Amino acid sequence: MSRVLVLNCGSSSVKWRRYDGDQVLDQGTVERVGEPGGGPADHTSAVRQILAGLDLSELTAVGHRVVHGGRKFTTPVLIDDAVLAAIRDLVPLAPLHNPANQAGIEVAREALPDVPQVAVFDTAFHHTLPEAAATYAIDRDTAERYGIRRYGFHGTSHAYVSRRTAELLGRPYEQLNTITLHLGNGASACAVANGRSVATSMGMSPLEGLVMGTRSGDVDPTVIFHLRREGGLSVDDIDDLLNHRSGLLGLTGVNDMREVLQRRAAGDQAAKLAFDVYCRRITGYVGAYYALLGRVDAIAFTAGVGEHAAPVRAAALAGLDRLGIAVDPDRNAGHGDRVISFEGTDVTVCVIRTDEEREIARQTRDVVAAD
Secondary structure (H helix, E strand, C coil): CCEEEEEEECCCCEEEEEEECCEEEEEEEECCCCCCCCCCCCHHHHHHHHHHCCCCCCEEEEEEEECCCCCCCCCCEECCHHHHHHHHHCHHHCCCCHHHHHHHHHHHHHHCCCCCEEEEECCHHHHHCCHHHHCCCCCHHHHHHHCCCCCCCCHHHHHHHHHHHHHHHCCCHHHCEEEEEEECCCEEEEEEECCEEEEECCCCCCCCCCCCCCCCCCCCCHHHHHHHHCCCCCHHHHHHHHHHCCHHHHHHCCCCHHHHHHHHHCCCHHHHHHHHHHHHHHHHHHHHHHHHHCCCCEEEEEHHHHHHCHHHHHHHCCCCHHHCCCECHHHHCCCCCEECECCCCCCEEEECCCCHHHHHHHHHHHHHHHC
């Protein structure tokens, strides 16, 4: 069996998992990386701490999550100096994430120089987007010069969940049209046609699309100009506002959907409005992707909110009965990977537990085996 270590470096955390074949040997998370009074000082220290505590014997590969692959990386790749340099060059497109991913790679290559290292890109699953889906309607030369286009994110999650949905339904993956809804602190929707991403809500960055824990999702770009001209906010101030002080946090003061639901149940009007804004945005994307796909076989909810917040699932799909979409309240209240739609509805609605680390391990094994 092949032993694979997966390193998933987020902006302020590092998840790791060790596999023997498809079996999980052990796993863990280092939280609050780089935060004052928190955990390790930086991602370099965090990954060194993780590797120092692991049995790395018989390791056959290390798989790294890399958030942004730009237009250069459309598949997972073996990491060499040139690949690492290219990941470094892509930092302007993902300034919060690619430096952390880069740090994890550098530490792992230093500690395990003879073990193959593979980069698995969040954006790669979306390289199949049609040009009409990936292109913004701005000046072509400007877009080309600065790499402005829709890249999409959460690719490993959307890939895993759409494939797992096909398994749950006993349907061929290549023949299934699915809308996957990754609803966590970050949130995105994806239309998957016959195993290929054809539309996704996140764009050049993870800011576009659905309402998130601290991100605004879709806003009129004029909001940015207005805040600059009338409010005197700097570009960095606006960036911080839309990425870190908006979404659920901006509307309610908390970014945890569990607390929003508790406050809503207690009659808090701000929480009620935030819930309605959040779910309405999802409904709009589901309807749009239904139109783009033409035929939808399944809708799959995943990630922290998608897997655990039954009221969100019910509200997000409410009123779509005429499209063959309806959630069964009894099934919706259950647990685990399951169907939550009524028997016999045209569109099967599922809840699927995402597993990005397992998807990264699978892709890592495939790259090493093909080398």
